[in-house]
Amino acid sequence: MFKFRFMIRRPSIYARTFHLSSFSPKSINLPLKSQLGSYSTSSQSQQKLFFRQLFETESSTYTYLLADFSHPHKPAILIDPVDVTVDRDLYLVKELGLKLIYAMNTHMHADHVTGSALIKSKVSGSKSIISKASGAKADLLVEPGDKVHFGDLFLEVRATPGHTLGCVTYVTGEGPDQPQPRMAFTGDALLIRGCGRTDFQGGSSKQLYKSVHSQIFTLPKDTLIYPTHDYQGFTVSTVGEEMQYNHRLTKDEETFTSIMETDLKLPYPKLMDKALRANMICGLQDSTSVAD
Numbered sequence: 001m002f003k004f005r006f007m008i009r010r011p012s013i014y015a016r017t018f019h020l021s022s023f024s025p026k027s028i029n030l031p032l033k034s035q036l037g038s039y040s041t042s043s044q045s046q047q048k049l050f051f052r053q054l055f056e057t058e059s060s061t062y063t064y065l066l067a068d069f070s071h072p073h074k075p076a077i078l079i080d081p082v083d084v085t086v087d088r089d090l091y092l093v094k095e096l097g098l099k100l101i102y103a104m105n106t107h108m109h110a111d112h113v114t115g116s117a118l119i120k121s122k123v124s125g126s127k128s129i130i131s132k133a134s135g136a137k138a139d140l141l142v143e144p145g146d147k148v149h150f151g152d153l154f155l156e157v158r159a160t161p162g163h164t165l166g167c168v169t170y171v172t173g174e175g176p177d178q179p180q181p182r183m184a185f186t187g188d189a190l191l192i193r194g195c196g197r198t199d200f201q202g203g204s205s206k207q208l209y210k211s212v213h214s215q216i217f218t219l220p221k222d223t224l225i226y227p228t229h230d231y232q233g234f235t236v237s238t239v240g241e242e243m244q245y246n247h248r249l250t251k252d253e254e255t256f257t258s259i260m261e262t263d264l265k266l267p268y269p270k271l272m273d274k275a276l277r278a279n280m281i282c283g284l285q286d287s288t289s290v291a292d
């Protein structure tokens with residue numbers, strides 16, 4: 001009988017590890033290599049990963065489903081699930097025979113209600129995850145350097161504050177058994193050719209500039225960028241592409257700050273009040289707590 005094993009330990013680099021188990025290969029299709037550092041041809045480790053990008057149209061949110069498809073129990077995670085598309089996502093999980101273990105958030109969203117609490121109520125044994133710095137409640141509160149394991153694959157946690165104080169980027173692991181190229185789930189810190197706004201929830205344009213340059217632009221250029229939103233229909237980019245073409249983050253810090261603080265003039269998200277209230281407790285809209 002399959003059993004969850006949550007390993008939260010601090011190895012030598014003071015990072016904690018959230019674990020499950022191991023696997024064997026299965027092939028997926030990969031696009032052609034391009035000059036700006038994009039996709040590699042298939043490698044053993046890439047073939048172990050099942051990956052699907054899912055979209056929620058009202059808030060233009062991407063949810064990501066990742067699984068260790070080769071493990072006998074196919075442990076899976078959802079990154080940034082949305083409440084209104086939870087049933088669709090769970091249908092897919094079930095159809096593919098995956099075992100969902102984590103519903104993870106890159107940050108406390110202001111424009112939609114996270115699906116993580118709903119998922120917990122529908123998938124026995126699944127756990128919600130958000131950063132400790134977000135100030136929100138969840139089963140597991142991750143910190144920079146932590147590793148979140150699903151099978152033999154893992155995501156590392158990088159702090160990328162600036163859009164909100166508690167924003168993190170989840171990056172697929174480094175190593176021979178991990179997917180190549182690496183993949184970065186940047187939340188709203190880095191969007192394709194743009195970035196998250198910095199005008200509420202502890203946002204700071206200076207901090208966002210530093211986060212992206214120090215934590216994302218230092219990744220290999222072929223690292224795939226998967227943001228939580230896109231408002232133009234783009235689906236994926238790379239570190240190399242964004243370093244060259246991002247409309248805001250290619251500028252110097254002063255120009256970036258001026259764009260963010262004076263030029264953007266975005267209206268507040270329509271669902272902001274409802275979303276922030278609910279997302280403090282991972283999307284629950286009653287008084288039940290998700291964590292002790």
Ligand SMILES: N[C@@H](CCC(=O)N[C@@H](CSS)C(=O)NCC(=O)O)C(=O)O
Nearest residue numbers: 110111188194195196197266268269270
């Ligand atoms: N119109 C949408 C909200 C649009 C928005 O503000 N998006 C945020 C991310 S969700 S808080 C953002 O950072 N946008 C950056 C940009 O440049 O667009 C709604 O009403 O929900």
